[in-house]
Amino acid sequence: MAEAVTFGIFAIVALAGAVTMLVAKNPVYSAVGLLSAMFALAVMYILLDAHLVAMVQVIIYAGAVMxxxxxxxxxxxxxxxxxxxxxxxxxxxxxxxxxxxFFAAIVLAGSGAWVTGSAAFGTADLNGTIENVADEMFGTWTIVFLSTVMLLTIAAVGTIALAYFTGADDDEAAA
Amino acid sequence: MSDIVTVDWYLILAAALFAIGVAGVLIRRNALVMFMSIELMLNSVNLTFVAVSKELGLIEGQVAALFVMVVAAAEVTVGLAIIVAIFRLRASANVDELAELKG
Amino acid sequence: MTDWLWLLVALPLLGALVNLFFGRRLGEPASGWLALIVVVASFLIGAAASVGFFTGDELPETVYLFEWIPILGVDAAILWDPLSALLTLIVTGVGSLIHLFSIGYMHGDERFPRYFSFLNLFIASMLILVLAANYAVMFVGWELVGLSSYLLISFWFTKPAAAAAGKKAFIVNRIGDWGFLIALMIIFATFGTFDFETIFAEAPLMFGVGSGTITAITLLLFVGAAGKSAQIPLYVWLPDAMEGPTPVSALIHAATMVTAGVFMIARSAVLYELAPASGVVVAVVGTATALLAAVIAVAQTDIKRVLAYSTISQLGYMVLAVGAGAYSAGMFHLTTHAIFKALLFLGAGSVIHALAGEQNMFKMGGLRKPMPITWITMAAGWLAIVGIVPFAGFWSKDEILFAVFNRGDGWLILWLLGLVVALLTAFYMTRLFVLTFVGKPRWDDGVEPHESPPSMTIPLIVLAVLALGLGAWNTPFRLSFEHFLEPSFEGVPHPEGASTSEFVIFAGLVLVIAIIGLAAAWWRYTRDPLPAEDGSFWRNALAGFHVDDFYGRTIVAPGKAIATWSSEVFDRKVIDGVAEGTARGIRDAGSGTSALQTGQVRWYAAGMAIAGILVIVFFLFIGGAF
Amino acid sequence: MENAAFLPVAFEVVLLVGALVVLLVAVVADRDRRWWGPVAGLSFALAGAVGFLQWREVEETGGGLFFSSLDVPVFRSPMVVLDGYSAFAAMLLAVVGFVGLLAAWDLVVKVGKRGPEFVVLVLLAFAGLHMMTATPNLVVIFIGLETASIAFYVLAGFVRTSEASKEAALKYFLLGSLASALFLYGVALVFGATGSLSIYGANSIRNFFSTVIVAEPGILLAGMALMLVGLAFKVTAAPFHQWAPDVYQGAPTGAVGLMSAGIKVAAFAAIGRIFIGGFISQIDAWGPIVAVIAALSMIVGTFLALVQDDIKRLLAYSGVAHAGYILTALVAGVQGIGPMWFYLATYSLMVVGAFAVVSTVAGPDAGRAPLADFGGLAKANPELGWLMSSLVLGMAGIPFFAGFVGKVLSFTAAASVENPWPAGDNGYLWLVVLGTLTTVIGLAFYLRIISTMFTGQEPELQTEATLPIRFAVVISAVVTVVFGIVPWPLIDVVRDALPL
Structure with a gap:
């Protein structure tokens, strides 16, 4: 029951935050709305026993991105x-x-069954602790984890290329 | 997971958030807010991943969510750089004014 | 050795590509030398590979390269036999000399490397043509030769005449190609393959002599040959093609490209043997071409046009020979002609070069003194084409006439006409020679003729030596050329031989006729270097008997008229009504849709979202979720 | 399989190392010499060699699935797949990247000191593109897609002073992110529906379909639909194409060729991998929709190209039509993969070559490129005119050019399969007929390009191409012509370029 109440409250918070983001005239309010939606989602993750994801959600999304x-x-x-x-x-x-x-179509699609996947490979009571996630992340997903270096390099280099140099570095400006 | 709040609720909430994100991209004229809407969409996808992960007992869903965050972070950096670069040229973040290329 | 034969084609192709890209960087002489080196390398490979044919130790061989069109069973393959070896040696040998000559001739042209790139491409295409082991590959070479000759003729495309000449060559050749293409279709429909070996083995088994199918094939092939080898009625492109650089004229119009048709007929000898009627047509067209071109050549004033018509005339000889079934005689004349006509063209080029572009023979004269090497070498070419003992032309021309005479019956008429052509040839070539080198200088003021640089004179000397000595390859006393080619004409009946003494009598006759023509011209033009040549014959012949004009009125003009009519009447009535309406509808549809392309990001996003929803709904619908 | 642990990821590693070398040396070294060009070219050459080695390895051993370079044995789903499909993609992407970089070299020179950044972005983008083709995992496909897309957003906005370039970048970024989000949502829904993120392996989508009959396919269908939408956006299939003309027109011309060709190759490969490799059992559901998208693309692309006056927009719309022709091959299922590869291999190079010519005439950093500027190009520079003509004829699908062969293969594949909806056994004949019609109509705008080049009277344009551009154009023209005349070697190769 406690879970249902928590879910209800934070679902409302998330939706309210999202709608605030959508309708606020001032972009700062939009940002704050999105921020509260993200916090609400972090709570959802905890409800779903995804502790690491919840933590990262707060640090990366609410913290850094916002x-x-x-x-x-x-x-x-x-x-x-x-x-x-x-x-x-x-x-x-x-x-x-x-x-x-769009919402109706998705709900309609899910009306029969939202999750039809087989749980044959799953763990009965999954707990997303740092340890469990790390086992997976640095096991099966190691190569993917390493490949994100490309993504981050692109982000850094791209930002530099777009914003850092002055116009005088270009040939066209020099000419 | 309790019997009252099934995975369905999480997924419906995620779909609703995603739909709001879509609406945001369509209706907001400020490039920054459009971009925030896209972030909201990615967040709702993460909720979907984590909820399914819990339901099926597959940790992959949570790992996927973490990777999505990495991608989103990279996207944010570049996206904001583009918006800033445009703002330097024309001092406005209104995307409706950016319609020189058409036809 | 045959493993390396693909290099024959690959090397010039590589040269062409390198010059295309790095030509500008290589700079002026280097790109020319590069082009020369690859052709010389090809020549050496060809020579090394054909040693076996000269010694008689080697048999023809088909070298398989790769599968090309498996559905039609066509492979890219090389047929390496004496015939293709001979042509390879001519193309690369004469080609090398012309490359060398061009290095001097094209000096200072701003598109120097491009020129050599095209020249190499031409050599490569020609080699594809002659080395082909089936009609399909031959056709590819055929088309590439057409393309590269078009590029070369219109090389100075800023000159309107050059551009027009290129276009003309292109169009006339297309008419010929059309014949070739239809012949190919019939061949494939009949034999189910393009492969020479199979076709030539099966044709005599499947068809008797005089079969309609084979006659059709051979006649259509001849249409193709007439286009490339400049026979009536498709010869009109060749004189105009003189607008290209002179070495190009030498390469294309003397040594190589124009021989493609003759070569193709010789290659298809087995088929022509099965279709005697086609042989007669070929021979008659050849004779008529030889005669007409010789008459026109008599009246020309432009040195290169004389040589162009002379080429057509000599090609007529070769076509006559292959039509009469004297394949090796035809090929021999092709070989010697390649040498001496290249020599004459290059000599003419040297003269034109010296006179700063002057091509009118009546403004030359007395060039003997300033240009000793050109003069002597040209003399060798002149005597060779006229047919004076012991120059190469004498032997090859005699052999053709002798073979025609030996067929007897109606062929005697062709033989007589052939003699007339020999007389005319002697006349107009002597006219050319005398007007150019003998007598007093008539060149314009301020022109200082000088001998050409060594890169131009060396090829002349080499060719002159060959023009003098090559005849020894096949004399009635020693028929080594015929033996050399024998493996290529297996299964083709030999024309009957005659005794040496008979040959000497006929040869004597031809020689006398040549000397008469020579003497007449010498007498006429040394006496009065500027005779009044303005009678109606001279005027008409100078204009090529208005054949171009005739084509203009009968073919081009009606074509244009139909086009105009259709554009003015047909188009306005019908197209406007139907097609234009459709087109406008299409355009309007385009414009209407393009109005959706507003440039607004949010508009696009909405489009995406709506379309995405439709896709989802469509999916759910088809997938049976409803 | 000695080197098996490294070979499957060697393509990415080589490009990453190349990028890092450029990046790190650029920090300390002189930026005036443009040494990064050879480094990047070498990286692509090595990557191509890696692709070839992978191809050989697949021929010898049949390839396989790999978890990570550490190869710990206890995993449920693999992360890397080495098969003919990924090996061919590696070779093709290396060639496209190499030729594309040649074509972009004018732009690299023009952007001066930012050259290393440009090169790094291109190298990493192509590594990301190959990730999309060489993984069975949907999330990894998404990561690869984003890696490439983010790099391309930056490339589109690379010209700092041009508003058009910035507008293109923002449009591409906003719409591209939206498409990525839709794709990712599709992945999440498929995860829910099948309980797997991977196409192959023990717990895989294929395994799921072979053991379970889905009673309530709603979420699965929605997920597939969203993934298709996301990828259709990337390949510029209608009606998700609207970004393409604007972005192509605004982005610096020098970069458009490699951007559009690269993303098309990888996104089509991803469509093939996901829908034919993973969802082949659901082809009755997705086949008709792909066919409709293909039809719309052919129609919209052809008709809108007719009314364009800017060659970059024209090529963009022609690209929409080409996306339709390639999708036509994919409705045939497994049989369509060979035709898809053939079409992609030839078309991607044609695009790169054509944009290289545009980049010469309009300027490498230019936005707009009016078709009228091409007037008289063939007169001023006949060689460039001829090369461009052969590329355009190739795109138009004239016989003896590669585009023709590609279309024939694609149409043949589509005509040979059963048409599930509306049911009928005559194949996707309506699609083939439509394709033929649009091809014929398309001739009008392709020939318009050629006639403009050969008749216009404006000799003052820039017609002398630089050496790298000439290289790029000739390579692509040669490919167009050679594979038009001798297509069988390539057809033989693509026949083996199948997913596991």
């Missing part, structure tokens, strides 16, 4: 909502219809 977002919002300034002008009603209608139909 900080980066807020930082960029501060950097480029919160723009004036009026600058965007009124949004055509048709756009709102289309958006809500699309989102609604």
């Amino acid at each position: 900080t980066l977002f807020l930082f960029v919002i501060m950097l480029i300034g919160v723009d004036n909502p009026n600058a965007y002008g009124p949004r055509p009603v048709s756009q709102s209608i289309v958006t809500w219809v699309v989102a609604g139909v």
Whole structure:
């Protein structure tokens, strides 16, 4: 029962945060909305016994990623909502219809059974402790773990290429 | 897992969050908020992974969620760099103004 | 040795590619030398591989390279026999000399490396053609030769005449190719293969002499041959092709490309033997071409055009020979002609070079003194083509006429016409020689003729020596050329031989006729270097008897008229009504859809989302989830 | 199998090492000499050699599944797969990367000191692309996809001063991330439906389908649909193509060729691996939808290409149509894999070559490239005109060019299978007929390019190509012509390039 209550509360928090993100005029509020949704999801992970994921969710997402977002919002300034002008009603209608139909389609698809996979290979009472995750991560997934070095290198190099150099480094600027 | 809150609820919540993310991409004109919506979508996918992982007793789902976070972090870095670079050129994050290329 | 034969083609191809890419970096002389080296290497490989044929120790061999079109059973393979060896040696041998000559001739041209790239490509294509072991590969070579000659003729494409000449050569050759292509289809339908060996083995078993199928095939093949080898009525491209650089004229129009048709007929000798009617057609067309071209050549004033028409005329001889079944005589004339005509063209090139581009013979004269080497070597070429003992042309031309005479009956008419051509040949070549080298200088003021550089004169000397000595390869006293080619014409009946004494009588006759022609011209043009040549004959012959004009009126103009009519009447009425409507509908559909392409990211995202939902619903529907 | 532990991942390792060498040396070394070009070229050459070794290994041993380089034995699902499919992808990607880099060299020169960053991004992107083809694990496919995509977002926005480039980058980024998210959601749903992330192995999707009959396939179908949407976006199949023209037009011309060719090769390979390798038993569900997407792509691509005045947009729409032709092969299931590879191998090089020519004429860092600028190209530089013509004819599918063979193979495959929906035993004949029709209509815009080049009167354009570009163009033109005339060697090879 306690779990049901916890789930109910944080599901509402997550949805409220998401909707806040969606409707807030000011991007800072959007960021805060997303942040609360992420915290709510971290709680969900704990409910699902995924402790490491919950922890990383808080550290990486709520901590690093959202900080980066807020930082960029501060950097480029919160723009004036009026600058965007009124949004055509048709756009709102289309958006809500699309989102609604999408949700309905998924729910409809899952209405029979949400999880049909076989549990033959599973562990009966899975506990996502650091140890269990590490066994998997540094066992089967080692090579994948190593391959993320490419992703991170690209992120670093790409950011440098886009933002770090001054225009004078280019041939076209020098010419 | 208790009998009251089945995996279905988590997955429906994830679908709802994903749909809100889709709505955000369609309706928000601020590139940053569009991008936040995409992050929300990735989060809802993670919830799906973790919930299925618990249901089936397969730890892969949690590992996958962790990898998704790595990917998202890399994506955020580059995405924000692009937005900043655009902002330097035209001092606006309104994507509706970026429609020079069309036809 | 035959394992290395693929290099024959690969080397020039490589040279072409390297020059295409790095030509500019290699710079002027280097790219030319590179092109020369690969062709010389090909020549050496060819020579080494054909030693066995000269000694008579080696038998023809098919070298399999790779599977090309398995569905049709076509392999890329080389047929290495004396015939292809001979052509290989001519193409690469004369080709090397022409490369060498070009290094001097093209000096200073801004697209120097490109020129050598094309030249190498030409050599490679020609080798594909002659080495082919089946009609399909031969056709590829055939087309590539057409392409590279087009590139070379219009090399100076900024000159409108050159561009037009290239186009003309291309179109006329397409007509010939059309014949070849249809012949190929019939061949495949009949024999189920393109392979020479199989076809030539099966044809005599499947068909009797005079069979309709074989006659059709051979006649259609001849249409192709007429296009490449410039026979009536498709010869018109060749004189115009003189707009290309002179070494190109020598290469294409003397030594190699134009011989492709003759070679193809010789290669298909077995089929032609089964179709005597085709042989007659071939021989008659050849004779007519030889005669017409010789008459036109008499009146030309441009030195290169004289040589061009002379080439057509000599090709007529070769075609006459193969039509008469005297394949080795035809091939022998092809060989000697390649040598002496290349020599004459290069000599003419040397003269034109010296006179800063002047091509009108009436503005030459007296070049003997400033250009001693060119003069002497040209003299060798001149005597060879006229047919004076012991120059090469004498032996090969006599052999053809003798073979034709030996067929008897109606062939005697062709023989007589052949004699007339010999007379005319002697006349116009002497005219050319006298007007160019003898008499007083008539060149424009300010032109200082000078001898050409060694890279140009060395090829001349080599060719002159060959023009003098090559005849010894096949004299009635020692028929080593015929023996050399024998393995290639196995199963083809030999024309009847005659005694040596008979031959001497006929040879004497031809020689006398040649000397008459020579003397007449010498007399006429040394006396008065500028005779009044403005009678109606001269005017008409100079204009090539207005054949181009005739084609223009009968074929091109009606074609254009039909095109105009269809564009003005047909198009406006019908196309406007139907096709244009459809086209407009299509375009409108395009524009209508392109209006969806607003450039708005969110619009695209909405499109994606909606389409994605449709895909999901579609999936659920088809997958039976509902 | 001595080197088996290393060989399956050697392609990625070689490119990663190359990238790190460039990156680390660039920190300390002189950035004026452009030594990174040879390093990157060498990396691609080595990667191609690795691909060849992998191919040999597969021929000898049949390849196999690998967990990680440590090869600990207790795993449920493998991470790396070595088969003809991944080995061929390795060879093809190495060639595309090499030629693409040649074609992009003008741009690398132009971006000056940022050259090393460009090269590193290209190398890592191609490593990511190969990851997509050489893994049975859906999450790893996603990671590879993102590795390549993120690098390409940066490449699209590489020209700092150009608004078009930035607009392209942002559009590509936002829409691409959306597509990735959809794909990933599909992976998660499939995970729920099958209990597996892997196509092969003990606990695998194939194993699941062979042992279980899915009574409630809803989630499975939705997952497959979302994965298809994500990948269809990457291969620019309609109606998920709208980003492509804008991004191609705005991105620096020099980089467009390798971006579009690379992502197409890998994303199609991923579609083949997932849907034919994993979901072949569900072909009755996905086949008709792929056919509809193929049909839409052919129609939309062809008709919109007709009205373009910018050659980059035109090529983008032509790419949409080509995506349709390749998908046409895939509806045939396993039989379609060979045709898909043939088409990809030839088409990817044609694209790279064509964009190399565009990059010469319009400038490597340019955004827009009006078709009118090509006027008189063939007169000013006949060789470039001829080469470009042969590439365009190849794309148009004229006989004796590789594109024709590719189309024939693809159509033959589609016509030979049973059409499940609407049921009928006459194959996807309607799709083949449609493909033939759009091919004919498509001639109009391909010939328009050629006639513009041969008739226009504007000799002031840049027509002299640099050496790397000439190389790239000639390699691709030679491939187009050679495999148009002698396609059998390649057909024989792709016949063996099958997934496990």
